[in-house]
Structure formats: C-alpha cells, structure tokens
Amino acid sequence: MSTFLGESVTIIEGLENYRFQKEIPYPVELGHEPSGIVLDIGSEVKDFKIGDRVGGPIDGSFASHVVTIPKKLVKIPDSVENPEYCLAEPLGCISNMVRTARPEYGDFVAVIGCGTMGLLTLSALKQMPLQGLIAIDLQDSRLEWAKRLGAQFILNPKRDDCEQFIQDLTHNQGVDIAIEITGKLKGLEMASLIIRNASFYGYQGRGRIIASSFYAGDQIMSNTLGYQLMFKSPIVASVHPWHSLNFIEDVAKGVWGYQKHFLPLDQLVTHEFCLEDLAKGFEAASGKDIDYLKGVIIME
Template identity: 30%
Template sequence: MQAAVLTRPMEMVMKTLPVPRPKSDEVLVKVMAVGVCGSDVHYYEHGRIGRYVVESPIILGHECAGVVADVGDEVKRFLPGDRVAIEPGVACGMCPACKQGRYNLCPDVQFLATPPVDGAFVQYISIRQDNVFAIPPQLSFEEAALVEPFSVGLQAAGRSVIKPGDTIAIMGMGPVGLLAVVAAKAHGAKTIIVTDLEPVRLNAAMLLGASYALNVSNQDAVEAIHRLTDGIGVDVAWETAGNPRALQAALASVRRGGKMAIVGLPAQDDIALNVPGIVDNEVDIYGIFRYANTYPRGIEFLSSGIADVRSLITDRYPLSQAQQAMERARTNKSGSLKVMVYPNGEPV
C-alpha cells in the first residue's frame, strides 16, 4: 500500500509499505477519507506539540473513515464491506481513567498521528474493533471523518452541561470551532455567538447555525457580547482557538454563575486570567481534552442532517499530494476550512 510519511518538518514522501494484517480483535479498514487537523499541520511545520516530539519518520492523519476490508478471528460486529468511522485513540481499558469512563485521560492511550504512533495517511489501517463504528448510508466518508473534530465539541457540551435555551459564545472558528457550533445547536443552545478574524469562517458559522458572528478585527467581542445579552453575559463560553486574548475574552463574556470551557491549546503554559473575577462571579471552568464516549452520538447527530457539514470541505487532494494538502491547510487560513485527503481515490 501507499503511505505519506513525514520524514522531517516540512517534508513528506510517498512510501510503499505492507498492508497490515489485523490481529484477532482488530479490523482492517480501507481508508477513504482523512481530514487534515491543526495538530497534523503543527507536527508537519514544527515537529512537535508540547511534550509530543517527532523523533523519527511518522505518518500523520487521524480524522478518518473508510470500508472494512478484513477482520480478525474474534471480530463479530463487522464484515468486509461495512462502512465505518474510526475513533483514533486506543485506550488501555484498565487504568483508573478508563474504568471511570474517561478513557481520553488514559496515560497509555495510543492515538493515531501522535508520536510515536502512525496515523491514517495510508491506504489501509488496522485498529481495535471497539474503536470502529458503523455509519449509515446517508453519511458520506467525509462527514464520517468529521465526527472526530465534532466529538471535541460534544465533549465540551457534555462537560459544560449545555442546556436547551442557553446562550453560548464560541471564540475561534477553525474546524473544531465550526463543528462546536453544530454541537451547541444539537444540545439546544438558543443563541450562539461566534468570533473570529476571518470572514470566510464567520460566514461558515452562520450557515451552520450561529446566531451572531463577530469579526474581532474591527470590534470588541466582549462589548458586543454584553450588548447582545442585555449586559448579562452568556451562560457558557468556549475558547477553541488556543489564543490567550480569546481565552481572556471568553472569561469576560460569561455571566455571573456561568461556565467556561477551554478547548484550544495555547502555545504558552502561563496565561493571565482575572482570578478575582472568577471567584467573585463563581465561574466554573472546564478543561477539554479530546473526547470520550462521543462517537455514537456524533454519528447520529451528523446523520440527522442537523447541519450541512460537507460545506466545510473546501479542498480535496489524493494521497500522493498529501504534502500539498498540508501546505494548503498551513498557508490558506483565509480561504480554506477543512482540507480532505483521499487515500484510495475520491468517492464518486
């Protein structure tokens, strides 16, 4: 099979590798669509994210879906030909975090495209059967790949307990932020206020269900949010950009007794926050790391047609042009939303 391999920062090469043989509890998937994630771009450009360092050639890509090609001897839930989405984090199942159902915090998780684990820019991938989920006919492979970033929004909605009728501000309209709009909508948020610098992303957010889109290049987001909420502030704010100023704005936008979820990972460790304000207003703050137990709901929501998430796919590349796909995602933030790679040819 063909694989796109990151050999060093800013350099990807095509290599021929053996098709993996599934273990007894694994499913071999013919990969049909892989979304380019911001983390992929970061590894491609810098060779590291925090403590995760690319020390040897690695295959990127973790937002993926495809068709079952083979199954191990113990696999009973799938047959060759089944259409599936892949959850990319294989947890140990035995540690305290896994036992509590918070397997996203498993210290031994093997997450696709996180060093040293290879990812999905390949034609075939083998993965444990409990990380594979059937998708219905109406869900395209591209939409099924988007269940992965959508799951981050579902995790934020669950942790910060979004309720029908809530007002929410979402800071940052990258792909995760855009899909977080859909997650907030799915949980019944009545008013969804979004912020970003790029008009193309703000327009996309409105198409997905946002109520108001604020361009922070020409207006103060906090002032606008308080104006839109009659001076009260929002019930919940999510920061999805990993930007210190956006994080501070999110906190300042929350009403007394409200909640804030931190989704984006900033480059620096220390960020000044208004601690007296957090205490005085009794703001609940939640950290969001990936997701757990979200894939069945994610597939159900996106299959329902709640939003046209296919509109997010702006760029399409074959596997042989994986480096061009990475460059597109890296350099075209004012035009591209989600870049998609097709390891086995674009579906008709």
C-alpha cells in the first residue's frame, strides 16, 4: 500500500516543489509512505526477514515492488490491527511533532488545520493532561472529526472570533503551544495571533509554534504575521523529518501509537484506489473532493 503526499500533487500539477527548487525534472519517482511485505533480502541484512511487514520513509512506491535499505524501515508487529493502514512515515511525523511541542500538565494547545495530520496530532494530544485542546479549521466536517478524536473546543474562523475566544479561555494569556498544519501562511498567522506573549517585565515563558508546512507557491508573509512573531517572540520550530534527532526512532514510536490506538490512521482513510486509477487518486488528493482526508493506493 502507498499513499499521496501534498508534494506529489504539486509535482503532477507542475507547480513549485520543495525537492526541486527550479524546474521539475520529469520523469520523477512518486509514491510515499508505503506499507508492505519483505519479499527478499540481501546477504548482509540481519534485522529483517522474508515475510516481515514493514514501513518507512520511502519514495517511489507507486509500484508493485520497491527496493530500499534496512535503515529506512521499521517492523510493523504481527499484533497490529489493520496493519495495511499502518503507514509508518506519517505516524513518525506525528511523533516528531508532539515530542518537539513538549506539552506540559495544564497547557492550552491549539491545532490549526484538521486534515489527516492535524487529526492524528489531536488524537495524540488527547492522551495528555491538558487544560484545553483546541481545533481550528475552515471545514465543519473536519471539526466534527476533531471533536470525535479528542478536541475540547472547535473553532471555524469563517464564523468564530478565534483570537477572542482563546483570550477568554486562557484568561488573556494565549495558548502555550500552537501546531500549524494547514500548508498556508494564513495558518501560521493564526498561530501567531493566538500564541501567548513573552514578557519584558518578568518571566513568562515563551510560547511554542510548531510549523509542519512548507508553504509552497507564491505565498506572502503578512505584516500581521511579522509583527506578531516579533512582539510575542515565540519559539518557532520547523518540524519536518530532518528536524528529528532520530527520525526512524520517531517512526517506530508512531507505529507503537497506531498499535495502541492513540493514532487511529485506519479510521481516516476515506479513499482507496488501485494502481490503474492513480489519476483519480491525484484528483481527489488535489482538494477537489471536500470529503477527502487520506487516500491510499492498494496493490492487488
């Protein structure tokens, strides 16, 4: 099984892509986040055996077979329910984000963007003793998912004054942690508006903004975003796999979270396609289907 990443859609559409800073050199390998079975191993491979179910950060998996190296793989235990949906790489990204955020007892945490990654992040944070867990998204259907997975408060900026609500909720402090997963600078701007202030006049810990987007295209940083980042001086972490001190360890912890039902990725798969229908999958993943959360390619 393999799945779609946002960057794969931008490659197909010929748009800017983080792997290729200039013109995209076609043909390119596509396919991301695979889960599969080991069919053969090299003579020096010691940690895996034929028949193991594995996953990891591997590209080029829109194919029936993939060749890779052991250090990119983790085992998916036999005891895992619905193991085919245990897509290890995005689960590792959730582990990386939550561990970087370091939420503490009694914190207020907001997740901005309730696609698959935002919803999984909410589900992970639900396990922690937070004073308030807030979900923010423009789609009510995704906010309903957020509530189901543990959000205590749901906000839609199209009708809710998110900044005022959070000021009231936190006694004019702002959230301790804002996790931005929208792909848009407007999402980062929202994070900057609701994060707590640092203080000139006595210790008040800096808030933390966890930014997992790469803000593709010709997005422009607003004056509001620049001012809020300057004035509030939060810690801003660009949390991508390269940020992790040991991403494969994060991947293994993500698989553990799936096994324990903390990260219910199997519940969020809304679309399944065979390899021959790859074009339909890209169309759904491009945002044209508002019910799309996670699409997968099943190799028959």
